Amino acid sequence: MDLPKSFRTFNREEQEIFKEILANRRDVRGHQFLIKGIPDREIDQILEAALMAPSVGFSQPWEFVIIKDLETKLAIKNSFEEKNQEASHLFEEKKQKAYDDLKLEGIIEAPLNIAVFYVPSKEPVLGQTAMPNMGRYSVACAIQNMWLMARSLNIGMGWVSILDAEKVKTILKAPEDRELIGYLCFGYTDGFYSKPELELKKWDKRKLWKEVVVNGKYEVK
Numbered sequence: 001m002d003l004p005k006s007f008r009t010f011n012r013e014e015q016e017i018f019k020e021i022l023a024n025r026r027d028v029r030g031h032q033f034l035i036k037g038i039p040d041r042e043i044d045q046i047l048e049a050a051l052m053a054p055s056v057g058f059s060q061p062w063e064f065v066i067i068k069d070l071e072t073k074l075a076i077k078n079s080f081e082e083k084n085q086e087a088s089h090l091f092e093e094k095k096q097k098a099y100d101d102l103k104l105e106g107i108i109e110a111p112l113n114i115a116v117f118y119v120p121s122k123e124p125v126l127g128q129t130a131m132p133n134m135g136r137y138s139v140a141c142a143i144q145n146m147w148l149m150a151r152s153l154n155i156g157m158g159w160v161s162i163l164d165a166e167k168v169k170t171i172l173k174a175p176e177d178r179e180l181i182g183y184l185c186f187g188y189t190d191g192f193y194s195k196p197e198l199e200l201k202k203w204d205k206r207k208l209w210k211e212v213v214v215n216g217k218y219e220v221k
Helices: 012-023 040-051 070-088 093-101 134-152 165-172
Strands: 062-067 112-118 156-160 179-187
Touching: 012 134, 040 062, 040 134, 062 070, 062 134, 070 093, 070 112, 070 165, 112 134, 134 156, 134 179, 165 179
Parallel strands: none
Antiparallel strands: 062 112, 112 179, 156 179
């Protein structure tokens, strides 16, 4: 059976634009969001990008909950505050002070929140039988697509990971089998940092190629 193929190729200019989007993607936090709402057409484009993501066995194991009302945001924010207090004490004294000074979310400030859930299949999934987490990784790919599309639309996105996932499920009345993978905040911003905020604030250094790229196989030390 001959399947249809696309002969679309990308020129150097298009490749450079994509590279610019990758290089200028940022994790945007509350103090950067503007009150300005996001038009539905832009939200649709972000969601369409998510649906174009690769997924193991073409399973598309994702669901997206659109959150705009303040009451729900406040409930989610309370979960963040609880977990944030716990997390602060895990760092040594110098980093704890830096941690406390960071604004790590924008749940209330962002006009749009989207909770992204993994929906496990009740049947075996092609490509997931040996590595069961592949479904979750597929959802992460969808989130990355959303992040890049948002940035191309000049919309900021922040991924809030300091949350009690089960409390979020309860607040959103999610079915028992759903698993929260990402809680995302979207909004126009007052500008994107020239580098990731944590790099600018010297929380950590950017790793070099030689630190993370292995040729062939690992060497025994």
